Amino acid sequence: MTGLLPEDIAVVVLGPTGGVLGRRLRTALPGSRLHGPRTYPDDWDESYERAAAHIGRLFEAGHTIVGVCAAGILIRSVAPFLAKKREEPAVVAVAEDGAVVGTAELHPNLGGPGAHIANAGFMVDPAHAGRGVGRALAEHTIGLARADGYRAMQFNAVASTNTVAVALWQSLGFEILATVPEGFHHPDKGYVGLHIMYRRL
Numbered sequence: 298m299t300g301l302l303p304e305d306i307a308v309v310v311l312g313p314t315g316g317v318l319g320r321r322l323r324t325a326l327p328g329s330r331l332h333g334p335r336t337y338p339d340d341w342d343e344s345y346e347r348a349a350a351h352i353g354r355l356f357e358a359g360h361t362i363v364g365v366c367a368a369g370i371l372i373r374s375v376a377p378f379l380a381k382k383r384e385e386p387a388v389v390a391v392a393e394d395g396a397v398v399g400t401a402e403l404h405p406n407l408g409g410p411g412a413h414i415a416n417a418g419f420m421v422d423p424a425h426a427g428r429g430v431g432r433a434l435a436e437h438t439i440g441l442a443r444a445d446g447y448r449a450m451q452f453n454a455v456a457s458t459n460t461v462a463v464a465l466w467q468s469l470g471f472e473i474l475a476t477v478p479e480g481f482h483h484p485d486k487g488y489v490g491l492h493i494m495y496r497r498l
């Protein structure tokens with residue numbers, strides 16, 4: 298390790314437009330190597346034929362991976378190799394323009410005797426919505442919560458008008474336990490229901 302950074306970072310670029318950020322990341326991350334597709338010859342340290350198989354091999358070999366691509370591609374590529382969360386390398390997805398496209402956080406829903414149920418929060422930049430970032434973040438967070446020993450996950454306040462979120466959580470196994478009548482004061486729609494959503498892990 299160099300300070301807090303591992304020395305075996307693989308910066309993986311998927312297309313020709315990711316090269317600019319890829320090279321900046323290689324410069325910023327000492328000892329890192331730039332991996333790019335053989336079909337777009339560039340200043341790659343290593344080139345690959347098939348992205349998913351290559352990313353999977355890198356992960357299996359213990360490389361920290363910074364992918365200049367959608368989070369979903371990385372998650373699907375490393376999923377077959379996930380085994381020991383606390384020992385496996387970090388995997389980070391960055392957008393081609395270097396922007397943060399979404400965030401997720403995980404915490405106990407309550408303290409003390411309620412701390413075995415997780416709660417989580419998600420936010421995706423509207424400019425990157427509808428591209429699978431929210432689903433990938435949620436699937437990853439559910440996996441983390443399970444690995445951390447939580448028994449269930451609960452969302453205490455999902456506005457019923459947030460139909461994209463409600464449908465996404467339902468597709469991931471959450472059910473609506475109850476709806477607080479007029480529990481949310483929507484700026485345009487007035488007083489609307491507020492769902493409590495829950496799933497076992």
Ligand SMILES: CC(C)(COP(=O)(O)OP(=O)(O)OC[C@H]1O[C@@H](n2cnc3c(N)ncnc32)[C@H](O)[C@@H]1OP(=O)(O)O)[C@@H](O)C(=O)NCCC(=O)NCCS
Pocket residue numbers: 419420421422425426427428429430431432433452454455456459461462465468
């Ligand atoms: C909820 C949220 C995290 C979803 O993130 P996202 O990256 O857009 O979600 P995904 O791209 O993974 O899409 C999930 C599903 O919603 C659908 N979807 C996403 N945006 C949509 C839209 N504007 N209209 C219709 N459907 C939409 C997608 O088609 C996808 O469905 P599918 O997987 O069945 O094809 C995001 O909308 C958000 O940040 N909202 C504001 C904050 C928020 O509401 N957080 C949750 C509070 S409970």
